[in-house]
Amino acid sequence: xxxxxxxxxxxxxxxxxxxxxxxxxxxxxxxxxxxxxxxxxxxxxxxxxxxxxxxxxxxxxxxxxxxxxxxxxxxxxxxxxxxxxxxxxxx
Numbered sequence: 642x643x644x645x646x647x648x649x650x651x652x653x654x655x656x657x658x659x660x661x662x663x664x665x666x667x668x669x670x671x672x673x674x675x676x677x678x679x680x681x682x683x684x685x686x687x688x689x690x691x692x693x694x695x696x697x698x699x700x701x702x703x704x705x706x707x708x709x710x711x712x713x714x715x716x717x718x719x720x721x722x723x724x725x726x727x728x729x730x731x732x
Contacts (some may be wrong), residue, residue, distance in 0.1 A: 650678070658697075
């Protein structure tokens with residue numbers, strides 16, 4: 642069974658402490674120009690982790706991804722008739 646993951650973006654004052662965030666989850670991306678770190682953690686631990694990170698002196702701001710709460714299954718979505726015709730023609 643797959644574990645649910647949550648993306649967290651942490652804005653830093655300095656990138657020297659970016660490696661310290663590896664203990665909280667899987668670091669995916671570190672932006673040197675904008676000084677932020679994107680990492681994933683278990684969705685159950687998100688609230689505790691955000692509170693811990695906000696208390697750190699090297700953290701400017703913490704943002705949580707909205708992706709798990711967004712509905713991705715769309716109802717009443719019908720394909721466009723013109724596109725269907727183009728696909729049948731092989732264009």
